[in-house]
Amino acid sequence: MSATLLPEDRALDSHRASRSRETKRYGFFPGCVAKESCKELFNSTMLLADKLGVELIELTAASCCGASVVNDVNRDVARVLNARTYAQAEALGLDDVITICSTCTGHMRAANKELLESEERMDQANAILGKFGAKYNGGVMVRHLLWMLIDDIGLDNLRKMVVRPLNGLKVAPFYGCHIIRPENVNGWESARNPHSLEDLIEALGGEAVDYAGKTRCCGFHVQLEKDGIATDMVGQNMRMAKDNGAEAVITPCPLCHLALDGYQQDAGARWGRTDLPTFHLPQLVAYALGVPAEKLGLNKHLVDPREIMVQRELIS
Amino acid sequence: MAKIKLDIFRFDEAVDTVPHRDLVEIDAPETITVLDALETAKAEVDGSISFRRSCRSAICGSCSMNVNGVTSLACKTNCKDVIKDDGTIAVDPMPNFQPMKDMVVHMDPFWDKYARLKPYLQAKDKDSDHETERRVSPDDMKKLVDVANCIMCATCYALCPVVSVDPAFAGPAAIAYAYRFIEDVRDAKRDERIAQISEDYLWLCAHCYACSYCPKHVEPNNRIVDVKRAAIKDRVMMNERGPRHALVVSKTIKQTGMLAETEVILGTIGRFNVIGLVKALAPLGPRMALRGKQPPVFVKPIPKVDEVRTIFEALEVPVS
Numbered sequence: 096m097s098a099t100l101l102p103e104d105r106a107l108d109s110h111r112a113s114r115s116r117e118t119k120r121y122g123f124f125p126g127c128v129a130k131e132s133c134k135e136l137f138n139s140t141m142l143l144a145d146k147l148g149v150e151l152i153e154l155t156a157a158s159c160c161g162a163s164v165v166n167d168v169n170r171d172v173a174r175v176l177n178a179r180t181y182a183q184a185e186a187l188g189l190d191d192v193i194t195i196c197s198t199c200t201g202h203m204r205a206a207n208k209e210l211l212e213s214e215e216r217m218d219q220a221n222a223i224l225g226k227f228g229a230k231y232n233g234g235v236m237v238r239h240l241l242w243m244l245i246d247d248i249g250l251d252n253l254r255k256m257v258v259r260p261l262n263g264l265k266v267a268p269f270y271g272c273h274i275i276r277p278e279n280v281n282g283w284e285s286a287r288n289p290h291s292l293e294d295l296i297e298a299l300g301g302e303a304v305d306y307a308g309k310t311r312c313c314g315f316h317v318q319l320e321k322d323g324i325a326t327d328m329v330g331q332n333m334r335m336a337k338d339n340g341a342e343a344v345i346t347p348c349p350l351c352h353l354a355l356d357g358y359q360q361d362a363g364a365r366w367g368r369t370d371l372p373t374f375h376l377p378q379l380v381a382y383a384l385g386v387p388a389e390k391l392g393l394n395k396h397l398v399d400p401r402e403i404m405v406q407r408e409l410i411s
Numbered sequence: 412m413a414k415i416k417l418d419i420f421r422f423d424e425a426v427d428t429v430p431h432r433d434l435v436e437i438d439a440p441e442t443i444t445v446l447d448a449l450e451t452a453k454a455e456v457d458g459s460i461s462f463r464r465s466c467r468s469a470i471c472g473s474c475s476m477n478v479n480g481v482t483s484l485a486c487k488t489n490c491k492d493v494i495k496d497d498g499t500i501a502v503d504p505m506p507n508f509q510p511m512k513d514m515v516v517h518m519d520p521f522w523d524k525y526a527r528l529k530p531y532l533q534a535k536d537k538d539s540d541h542e543t544e545r546r547v548s549p550d551d552m553k554k555l556v557d558v559a560n561c562i563m564c565a566t567c568y569a570l571c572p573v574v575s576v577d578p579a580f581a582g583p584a585a586i587a588y589a590y591r592f593i594e595d596v597r598d599a600k601r602d603e604r605i606a607q608i609s610e611d612y613l614w615l616c617a618h619c620y621a622c623s624y625c626p627k628h629v630e631p632n633n634r635i636v637d638v639k640r641a642a643i644k645d646r647v648m649m650n651e652r653g654p655r656h657a658l659v660v661s662k663t664i665k666q667t668g669m670l671a672e673t674e675v676i677l678g679t680i681g682r683f684n685v686i687g688l689v690k691a692l693a694p695l696g697p698r699m700a701l702r703g704k705q706p707p708v709f710v711k712p713i714p715k716v717d718e719v720r721t722i723f724e725a726l727e728v729p730v731s
Binding site: 127128130131132133155156157158159161162163164165166167168169170171172175176179201223226227229272273276277278286287307311312314315316317319320321322324327328331357358360361394395396397 | 480481572573575576577612614615616617618619620621623624632636639640643652653654656657658660661664668669670671672675676679680690691694695698699702703704705706707710713714715716717718719721722723725726728729730
């Protein structure tokens with residue numbers, strides 16, 4: 096599969112992405128949730144990077160991306176916060192930044208697009224960054240780990256690296272909105288009919304389950320606004336996945352993970368029990384590449400994935 | 412000429428209890444639109460196939476339907492872009508609506524949400540009090556033209572996952588249309604309009620961008636954010652969970668550089684609102700704690716957090 100890049104990415108891609116591909120050094124933006132309630136995502140990402148032989152250098156002084164929420168109070172703040180992160184990445188010579196959250200991906204890319212498209216916005220950001228001696232020169236590209244796996248490592252290489260195939264485990268992909276939409280911000284694959292996760296599941300020896308919910312919303316961002324809304328959105332999507340034969344779910348987004356993993360039990364009352372364990376993307380890849388299952392934090396999940404893994408003879 | 416097989420949802424509420432599907436084959440060039448294909452099927456194969464259409468040019472907004480599971484205007488969707496390898500195209504009525512006959516649905520809930528907006532200019536005085544027209548500067552007009560392109564096709568409403576689980580949500584089109592009047596300098600009911608759309612669950616938008624598929628590029632997703640900013644700027648209905656959530660997220664980022672999960676939950680629901688917290692968090696909170704997955708109570712500020720605070724202050728970002 097060839098990646099579809101945005102114009103600004105395409106112009107920069109020739110020297111940057113290929114350089115990271117060769118040096119195997121990437122800037123790494125873990126995001127808040129991987130540092131707070133989903134530490135198992137952070138840990139399994141680092142274990143996966145070791146297996147892949149790539150270096151993920153964490154941008155430790157980076158702030159939150161804005162989480163799609165700060166836009167609601169101010170049109171500029173998310174853009175300038177992310178410009179600060181990009182300035183840090185540039186200063187460290189890490190212009191290829193990898194994220195592990197769909198929401199971070201979408202909002203960091205949106206900010207970058209706004210900055211690269213408008214000199215006025217770039218000047219506004221740099222005027223503020225200048226107060227503490229920082230400057231963003233527009234040289235950073237943000238990609239999700241999923242895209243890096245497919246573009247830089249490659250599905251064929253991944254297939255060769257698999258030491259513990261998933262034994263036909265039926266996995267439903269759950270993309271999470273912000274890694275595919277809006278199309279003019281992400282654009283790496285079709286938002287209406289993405290298939291990167293399916294390709295990855297099959298490369299790992301699993302069977303991808305198709306269902307209409309795979310590109311729908313998990314409800315995470317409105318879980319606090321009105322009780323029960325996220326629960327219903329989770330129940331609706333997981334019902335479709337289960338009815339189409341899924342035994343587990345994989346998601347590139349920790350927010351989706353929290354919603355799907357957390358609310359399924361409560362959703363059972365209206366949507367019927369689904370109990371689908373929800374893997375973080377790097378957990379399942381790291382497992383197939385030989386990272387010991389007990390290091391992946393699977394015991395942290397509310398719907399325990401170890402049961403189906405025992406049934407499929409993936410762990411004993 | 413190619414064979415196009417339309418896999419059509421068939422249902423007539425007057426006689427059917429359950430829907431069925433018909434496979435209708437037509438000979439036509441692949442370059443025709445899905446609407447043209449349906450017209451051909453109706454004219455040449457089965458005159459009872461029902462769907463709404465009028466302009467055939469993406470202006471009237473009548474022919475929204477699901478094409479291979481994605482809501483689109485049939486007149487703006489080319490067969491060659493959607494036809495599957497086996498030559499079929501699946502055609503269904505829009506989701507989030509009650510089907511009436513085939514692709515025709517009951518649109519009433521959608522129109523009701525428009526009607527609640529009072530979707531007409533409410534100026535502070537009468538036209539007859541003015542000797543000249545009410546002038547709007549080009550800059551002020553620029554804010555409104557995108558939304559004025561809305562053709563009320565309901566594609567965004569059909570795609571909205573929140574509408575699908577909570578029909579009380581106004582939906583993307585109505586919020587975008589509220590924006591059209593909220594930002595109209597001639598309108599005198601700005602705050603009443605913001606309050607009304609807040610009551611219709613403005614803040615229940617899930618940030619999913621499904622409505623970014625709008626065939627007329629109204630971008631309801633961006634207009635929803637604009638209305639939320641207007642609500643915060645004018646301080647309308649600030650004690651709702653939505654604005655509280657947005658502000659506490661901003662506050663924790665300003666304080667720590669991070670989105671501090673525990674503080675966001677307490678700040679959104681209210682730290683002294685014990686019943687609210689129990690209702691929102693039980694039984695999930697204890698279940699997460701049992702697995703060692705509860706968010707940390709305190710979040711350590713990131714290095715150089717002063718820089719983040721400088722950004723918030725330079726932009727005068729509200730945090731309470």
